[in-house]
Amino acid sequence: MYYADILKLCGWEEDQMVREKPRLDEAFRILGLGPDEMKIAEGRVREGYDIDLMGVRKALGVWIGGLIDVVLSKTEGKKTVYYSFPPLGGLGGRISAMGKGEILCVCPEFILDIALGAIFDRIDPIMETGEEKALPPGRALCALNKIRIGAIAKGIIPAPDLLLASSYYCDQGGQTDEWLHEVYGVPWVVLDNVMDSAWDEFPTLNPERLSYMAAEIENAWTEAAGILGQKPDEKDWGEYAELYSRFVAGIAKTNSAMKADPPPISQSNLQLVRFLRNATSYDRFADAVEAIDTLIPELAQRVKKGTGPLPKGSPRVTSFLIPQRDHEVAHLIEKAGIAIPVTFLSYDAYTGMLDPTYTTIAEKSAQTELSRGLYHSTSAILYWTKKAVEDFDLDGVLWSQPIHCRPMASSGFVLKKAIEEELGIPVLILEVDWYDNRIFSGESMRTKIETFGHLLAARKSKGKTNKEGN
Amino acid sequence: MFVCGLDIGAATTKAVILNDNKIISYSVLPTGQSVKLATDKVIDEVIKKSGLNISGFECVVSTGYGRHSVSFADRAVSEIICHARGANFLLPSVRTVIDIGGQDSKMISLDGEGNVTNFAMNDKCAAGTGRFIEVMAHVLEVSLEDMGKLSLNSQKPSLISSTCTVFAESEVVSLRAKGEPRENLIAGIHKGIASRTAIMGRGIGFSKDVAFTGGVAKNFGVKRELESAIGMQIIVPEEPQIVGALGAALLAGDGDPGVAA
Numbered sequence: 001m002y003y004a005d006i007l008k009l010c011g012w013e014e015d016q017m018v019r020e021k022p023r024l025d026e027a028f029r030i031l032g033l034g035p036d037e038m039k040i041a042e043g044r045v046r047e048g049y050d051i052d053l054m055g056v057r058k059a060l061g062v063w064i065g066g067l068i069d070v071v072l073s074k075t076e077g078k079k080t081v082y083y084s085f086p087p088l089g090g091l092g093g094r095i096s097a098m099g100k101g102e103i104l105c106v107c108p109e110f111i112l113d114i115a116l117g118a119i120f121d122r123i124d125p126i127m128e129t130g131e132e133k134a135l136p137p138g139r140a141l142c143a144l145n146k147i148r149i150g151a152i153a154k155g156i157i158p159a160p161d162l163l164l165a166s167s168y169y170c171d172q173g174g175q176t177d178e179w180l181h182e183v184y185g186v187p188w189v190v191l192d193n194v195m196d197s198a199w200d201e202f203p204t205l206n207p208e209r210l211s212y213m214a215a216e217i218e219n220a221w222t223e224a225a226g227i228l229g230q231k232p233d234e235k236d237w238g239e240y241a242e243l244y245s246r247f248v249a250g251i252a253k254t255n256s257a258m259k260a261d262p263p264p265i266s267q268s269n270l271q272l273v274r275f276l277r278n279a280t281s282y283d284r285f286a287d288a289v290e291a292i293d294t295l296i297p298e299l300a301q302r303v304k305k306g307t308g309p310l311p312k313g314s315p316r317v318t319s320f321l322i323p324q325r326d327h328e329v330a331h332l333i334e335k336a337g338i339a340i341p342v343t344f345l346s347y348d349a350y351t352g353m354l355d356p357t358y359t360t361i362a363e364k365s366a367q368t369e370l371s372r373g374l375y376h377s378t379s380a381i382l383y384w385t386k387k388a389v390e391d392f393d394l395d396g397v398l399w400s401q402p403i404h405c406r407p408m409a410s411s412g413f414v415l416k417k418a419i420e421e422e423l424g425i426p427v428l429i430l431e432v433d434w435y436d437n438r439i440f441s442g443e444s445m446r447t448k449i450e451t452f453g454h455l456l457a458a459r460k461s462k463g464k465t466n467k468e469g470n
Numbered sequence: 471m472f473v474c475g476l477d478i479g480a481a482t483t484k485a486v487i488l489n490d491n492k493i494i495s496y497s498v499l500p501t502g503q504s505v506k507l508a509t510d511k512v513i514d515e516v517i518k519k520s521g522l523n524i525s526g527f528e529c530v531v532s533t534g535y536g537r538h539s540v541s542f543a544d545r546a547v548s549e550i551i552c553h554a555r556g557a558n559f560l561l562p563s564v565r566t567v568i569d570i571g572g573q574d575s576k577m578i579s580l581d582g583e584g585n586v587t588n589f590a591m592n593d594k595c596a597a598g599t600g601r602f603i604e605v606m607a608h609v610l611e612v613s614l615e616d617m618g619k620l621s622l623n624s625q626k627p628s629l630i631s632s633t634c635t636v637f638a639e640s641e642v643v644s645l646r647a648k649g650e651p652r653e654n655l656i657a658g659i660h661k662g663i664a665s666r667t668a669i670m671g672r673g674i675g676f677s678k679d680v681a682f683t684g685g686v687a688k689n690f691g692v693k694r695e696l697e698s699a700i701g702m703q704i705i706v707p708e709e710p711q712i713v714g715a716l717g718a719a720l721l722a723g724d725g726d727p728g729v730a731a
Contacts, residue, residue, distance in 0.1 A: 455589075
């Protein structure tokens with residue numbers, strides 16, 4: 001087994017490898033991953049990830065497992081359903097639960113971005129195929145959608161049996177799925193949303209908006225069930241929901257650990273674990289829970305010892321998301337002495353105060369998603385950022401601005417002005433693409449990050465001196 | 471105590487030697503294909519120019535895009551920090567530095583001690599940089615040195631609307647073919663750079679006094695358009711290209727922490 005070393009490094013047990021050998025052989029053959037690619041992946045994992053932490057290693061293993069599952073789904077007779085990123089929490093899980101393991105409902109581009117991109121460094125050819133087929137380069141089009149189209153067009157992943165098209169957040173996801181619907185004849189269910197809340201509404205939610213979103217979710221479940229020939233099973237959903245809740249509780253515990261000074265883990269590693277919530281298949285979700293459950297005591301141990309990738313007292317910032325395709329970006333930030341204890345997509349600052357009068361699964365799901373802020377508005381993201389600054393004792397904001405993401409491409413500029421004026425802390429806007437590292441200059445980024453680190457450290461040390469002087 | 475600051479830029483490599491915060495000598499050479507060759511050469515030359523028998527430096531700080539490639543540097547510090555420090559040393563009243571180098575442009579806000587308080591830098595694009603002027607000079611068959619002088623003869627700067635260097639090049643070729651005078655085109659190019667720089671800088675604000683550093687600061691056509699765009703007078707140091715290296719040398723002298731090179 002030429003892949004034994006990398007899988008072992010990624011937390012796979014010997015018996016699991018033996019059990020899944022025929023699947024692994026076939027999936028790696030389809031993916032074109034041979035002994036050389038395994039060596040490259042091993043080097044990248046050792047260099048880019050905190051392999052002293054078994055929770056991180058297991059998470060890497062779950063991503064690889066998820067990749068195998070999606071590549072083989074059709075040949076193994078599963079009904080395949082794809083949803084877009086960012087997903088609606090629970091939607092994919094509920095659809096998977098309906099099929100009692102016979103349905104694979106995943107966000108394939110996200111799995112490919114991490115497994116094939118971050119781990120194996122083999123995502124660029126897939127993006128290029130996506131560009132050649134449908135989404136040309138140089139036009140500010142989403143890299144994740146390029147991956148979705150490119151991977152299907154290259155035959156790396158199958159065309160699915162159903163698409164859950166996401167126009168609830170961005171038009172590009174919907175347009176990509178429309179393309180797949182037209183070209184491959186894949187049935188699709190469209191989820192809509194309205195993004196025009198009043199500026200000061202958040203964290204209160206507009207009831208009409210919430211009800212509309214809940215109705216869309218309910219409708220998607222019903223339509224999807226009909227197309228897939230399934231009937232929603234509350235018992236199966238309950239089991240999945242329990243695992244999902246455990247995972248969310250695990251994320252909350254990691255957030256508590258990250259409030260420590262120094263934070264016990266690099267954000268690029270933590271993000272890898274937390275994102276399992278958003279993209280893992282039903283079959284792998286128990287493994288995802290095990291990964292985060294393994295990580296929690298490991299982080300607690302580090303917090304107790306006061307250790308982490310950066311020294312105590314390092315400046316602390318938040319970001320929306322750290323580019324995960326290239327872990328070097330997070331490491332560049334850390335090498336400049338900046339800690340990132342929290343990112344937007346991993347900290348549910350407002351879901352602890354949900355309105356109990358909403359009782360159906362769809363209503364609860366809609367309320368949770370809108371309270372997370374992303375699907376609500378730019379003002380909600382700003383509101384969240386101010387709360388994160390307070391909750392995590394932050395010294396600045398390092399906003400990674402995704403220039404190819406239509407809903408997010410301009411929010412950073414609003415955020416910079418508002419945060420600097422209202423909180424008086426520095427904000428650096430770093431123009432990136434979270435999923436495509438072909439479009440930014442590493443050297444220019446390094447200059448900005450190092451300068452920002454210097455600026456934050458000087459402010460922090462001055463503040464400390466002032467406090468001591470007082 | 472001799473200390474040295476090295477600024478390895480996209481177009482040129484600069485070195486400054488200081489002794490007790492006094493400039494002993496400086497040198498500016500093209501970077502060329504090899505950072506190692508360029509740094510070795512610039513060090514040899516700056517020592518030669520000093521007229522002293524310097525066998526080594528107490529401390530060397532490197533800056534510029536090649537700062538992490540200098541094996542003998544004690545520390546590497548970003549050029550934004552170095553330009554602020556260097557400008558403060560030469561012109562203590564300066565609170566804003568506009569630095570336009572070969573491959574990027576930066577706006578730097580600084581305090582009275584030369585510490586950076588805010589900054590903005592161009593993203594992923596050569597528009598508004600020295601490279602942009604270089605490409606345009608090539609298209610118009612004018613030497614870089616003559617660009618500023620010629621632009622002063624313009625009565626009506628051309629409107630160059632493309633913000634991309636490649637598109638602007640085609641636009642300039644097309645306007646030239648239509649008979650647009652060369653001096654108007656050059657003035658239009660300068661105006662475009664000034665306008666983009668001013669837009670970038672408005673995010674952090676322009677506070678008096680404003681200094682202009684980097685190789686492009688030698689082009690007084692760009693300086694004039696920048697003054698018009700921001701509505702303020704701009705001071706250009708006597709040798710604007712060495713401000714980053716000077717800042718690096720000052721940091722070498724005072725042991726300011728940077729990133730290990």
